[in-house]
Amino acid sequence: MQLNDHLRKVMTSPLRLLSATREMRTTRPAELCGNAGIRHVIPERSDQVARRTARGSAGHRPPTFDKTTYRKRNVVERCFNRLKQWRDLATRYAKRASLYRASLVLTAAIIWLPWSAGQALVETRRDLVSANFLRFAGNFSGRSSDRGPRLAGMVPAYVPRHNHCMEDMNGTIRQNSLFTPEARENPTRLFHRIRAENPVTWVPELNAYLVTRHADIVAGMKDRRLANANMAQGLRRLSPAEQDELLPLRASIDMWMGHTNPADHVRFQQLLKRYFTRATVDALRPRVRELTHELLDAVAPQGRMDVVKDLAYPLPANVIAEMLGMPIRDRELLQAWSRDVLAVFQIASLARLRQCQRSIVEMQDYLRPLLAERRQRPREDVLGTFAAAEKDGLVTEDEIVANCVLLLFAGHETTAHLIANGLLLLFQNPEQLDLLKRKPELTPSAVEEMLRCDGPGGSVVRTTTEPVVIGDVPIAAHQIIYLAMVAGNRDPEVFDEPDRFDITRTPNRHTAFGMGASYCLGAALARMEADECFRILLDRFPDLRPVDATPDWQASSPFQHDLNTLRVEFTARD
Template sequence: MSAAPAVSTSNYDLFAPSVLEDPTELLTRLRAENPVYYSPQLQGYVLTRYDDIVMVLKDPDMGSAMLTGWIDQMPQEAQEQLQPLRASLDLWMGHKNNDDHQRIQRVLRRYLTSATIESLRPRVESLVKSLFDAVEGKTEVDIIQEIANPLPCNIIGELLGVPQEDRDQLQQWSQQALNLFRIADLPTLLETQKAILAIQDYMKPIVEARRHAPLDDLPSVLATAQAEGQMKSDAEILGNCVALMFGGHETTVYLIANALLALMQNPEQFQMIKDRPELIPAAVEETLRYDGPVDLITRVTPKPLELVGGHVPANSMMILMLRAGSRDPALYPNPDRFDITRPTTVRSLAFGLGSFYCLGTALARMETQICLREIIHRMPNIRPLFDVNKPDYRPLPPIRRRLETLRVAL
């Protein structure tokens, strides 16, 4: 990392309780006052303008790999205990090295095509139907627990060849992995490490079986690629199974949950999609902008950068606040308003951009759209059992929060 600027120009407390409760005000201030802000707390530059974030995401020279950043800042002894976790993370999408990244991306692209995703539609529809069947007759439901969480978990489980009966376990492991995306202490990270290693151990015999009898799933694609020399090792395959499990699960949970929350907070827009279900895709797009599940992405720059909002020295870590860029008033008039009729002419930041662009966009959109359609159809009187202005958020430092529950009456 580069040396910090001699004087930090402003003082913004990214860990203040009010910020963890709701980061909107701080992000708005940062974007207006200090859009390329050096945070001594994060030892990196926090970027909040849309244009600056796009510029960094599109620059092929930028390094990613900061998943391990929090671990690297821990004392030596802790780092040693977390070595197996670090080794797994280093293999995720080959993030440490451009050639490895592109090689693994090519392998996955072969499978995650729009045709494959489209062929999954009947399966997603039938899974959604069975989840709604399971809550039929109930008067109260936690949408996260009963619908939003199991749907993507089952779909990615299926893509990874995990039998139905083991998918609850998968869900628990995957939730543990969420700790990788927040600043966590050593005991928490050791628990996370246990979960990650457990997923790898679990996937090992599945991958092994596919070597001899390939099926139409991701472990088969990865095993075949290894036989053809495009995946380098068993460890690389297993590390990427974990990455896919996590990437394909948690994010979609919160796209579904955040969409429903925003609709309940804006009943007139909820009514609009009830009257005109063809607006559901627009509601999903607006959720991705207004309350996308990925708040931030980190990058490291090997060179000095001159951005519209300011200067970043070489070898600095940058925290790209997608949440702030997606509400930049320079691109989005009235940005803090959830508006499903908003024109979608601006390129969304929600799935990243450039060389690390999400490979699961079509699947995430499809799952969420089908889920919203079923809510409208099967739960026409759905209403919140909580104050919509005070949803059940859990802080996820730095600068983030996650919905814990979404309790509704039917």
């Protein structure tokens, strides 16, 4: 939400000043931070360096920070920068002879300052976490952080040879590395070992806690003391000038569902639930069937295809594009934009983040005329739902286009992963593939097992808003926690023979789409698209088989892996 939107509200009546100020401090504090990002990381003291050197190869202890000095300096700096933003805005209005607006801005700044100081304390702690993680990430593959980390082959330059117990403010907790050769080769085995030895562990590369037990993950997803982590945190590793350059990117991310405060997150979910109901999703089935047949018709005469390129990505992209009312001729733009947006969810170089920002701005500019058309001629689609909510004053135009960008990206990336990786699971378990061909009515159950074994959501990141206890481990406030669904979905306490792919498994209480307030809105849509896709694919090409013996995996994190390609062949048909 832009400042001008709030000022227009205030202009309607001076009595709305306090409510507008409250909305600004709850929905858009990050936009007012300006270049108040992290300046540097407090180095280790000499005695800490000596102890770490003495340990040698026994393990790696996360650096200790002089938190008191750091917080005092940064709280003052952050508050100063935020007040400077207000001052500059008031000055611009004063130059335009808008003295009334200028006085309102300055009054709001004075009211807002006490809360700003408290928020700065929280953000300072988050910066300590983000900076340490990203400083370590800069050493991936031995490359210097100023050149940007390399995504392919993400292996730390230094890896501890053994685990050891680290002592922190909460007591003693064992730590584990997720970036060892063992972890990259077989993350499932690593997660089994971590879950058995210490379900809540410390990961030095992430400077965060890792939760691997299913019961703890479910409890964490429901716990309101664990807040969603904002993806824009990673931008704070950049210099002040680079952060200023990427302000449009951060402004868009800050309005995404799951990256706002809980009240706004619920507000967006309530708006979209009107459209993502089961009845609405089921009404899309005939169109999904048509789109699937069209894509398979294009490759049938060739007798081969790349499932990732020719089916898994185009199908959900076409569906979400139609839901937003995008013309057919423009749908190829969506795939190009989405590849760029992916940089937000990875450790990306500045060049990739710049391209990501350009694509997000292009997507938002593309969507604004479509939204204007819905205002004039309402339709029963997502944009139409947003336009109606905007008319009721429930959402702004900037929030609409920002969240439509998120929907365009997440709406097809999730399903594309499910289709491609799910088909690979069938190839790797031929007896289950044969069973599914004989009994297509098992397709919904097969989709659930695909989600459990290799779902699109490998983990969710949370921050503690107050001290909590997870799995008998006390965790202080303002700590980063990774809830590893990829590990919890193979917990033997919940799933019999958890490493066996069984399309008849019941019950199947996986957490691939989250839970509670953060449950994925598009879960029903993704399930329906995958269900229709697998039914039609195996019916039309019963002799479908992989071309490559070894999967072509894309280098990614231990929590998730995606296929670059999945080449298959079948009997050609006209």
